[in-house]
Amino acid sequence: MNKTKQKKTRIAIAGAMGRMGITLIKEIQKNKNTILSAALVLKNNPFITKDIGEIIGIGRVGVLISDTLDEKQHDFDVLIDFTKSSSTLKYLKQCSMLKKNIVIGTTGFSQEEKSIIQSYSKKIAIVMSSNFSIGINLLLQLVQKTTETIGDKSDIEIIEYHHRNKLDAPSGTALSIGEAIAKVMNWDLKKQSIYSREKNKKIREQNKIGFSTIRAGDIIGKHTVMYASDGEQINITHIASNRHAFSKGAIQAAIWLHQKKIGLFNMEHVLSF
Known part of the structure; x- marks a missing residue:
């Protein structure tokens, strides 16, 4: 038929x-x-x-x-x-x-x-969706697996880069990555997130997700998720070179x-x- x-x-x-x-x-x-x-x-x-x-x-x-x-x-x-x-x-x-x-x-x-x-x-x-790139959605899968394995043993940082005209910060994609990590770790993302360190004078707390935002030039989009522990770190990065x-x-x-x-x-x- x-x-x-x-x-x-x-x-x-x-x-x-x-x-x-x-x-x-x-x-x-x-x-x-x-x-x-x-x-x-x-x-x-x-x-x-x-x-x-x-x-x-x-x-x-x-x-x-x-x-x-x-x-x-x-x-x-x-x-x-x-x-x-x-x-x-x-x-x-x-x-x-x-x-x-x-x-x-x-x-x-x-x-x-x-x-x-x-x-x-x-x-x-x-x-x-905060990001329709197939690559970013694969990154989310990798992030979930990595978090399951070493999330409780790592300092987790999300660094995102976009062009100077982007208004929201952190980006929707960065927040989606944070939500994926928080879901695996059974965390409340709002309580576990660090968005600014200028007034935070104490050492880095455990069980937190740090966000860093960069706005410059005509960068289409770059997102890096860092898992850092004593002696090593794993970086998972996606770069969009065009739209x-x-x-x-x-x-x-x-x-x-x-x-x-x-x-x-x-x-x-x-x-x-």
Whole structure:
């Protein structure tokens, strides 16, 4: 029996003229399983009603830049959002009303905002991740295994590097790494974390996770997890040299999410770890 051929996933992009939005659009155009359905920007953008492909330099694609998520104008299956928390919540509400699924790559949500996202997952399907790179998700697996083995014998430090324009600190990915470690160690991450040492004049405490944040230049993303003990240390590092790793992962998540009805998922679900 021949398997039914899956329809292409129609994707809307929020923040279409941002660095991540442009990378996502270019990746969608190359992927044989996806179609770009909408390119969304903020109101009063001077390029509204222009062809997004012409504006970002890939030639006409037949999708006009818009400031409105309208099902009549933009028929889509999944929205991918890498904007900011306030915009994401606005798009999330609209997707819920339209019964459309959403991939969320925005970070920096408060606990209250995370609860709102959780509530919407009872109505639509959501993939939410602090990092869509396959490499970072493999790093999380390595971190869990390493923590199981030597977590109680090591001083654990998470060092993250990003470009000068990144607002949230520590990064969402660094916090996800910390959460993975805390879960293995059965720690409360808020109580076990060290974010600043300028007023801490005592020696390093055990059973703590130290966070260091670097913002400089145009660094795409680098995360190192250090396990240090007397006489040796283990460093697990992931470096993103461009945004393609994130866009490929987000598009893979959108294709996977296309067939889902409701629920809150992450990249471990998508990659079947």
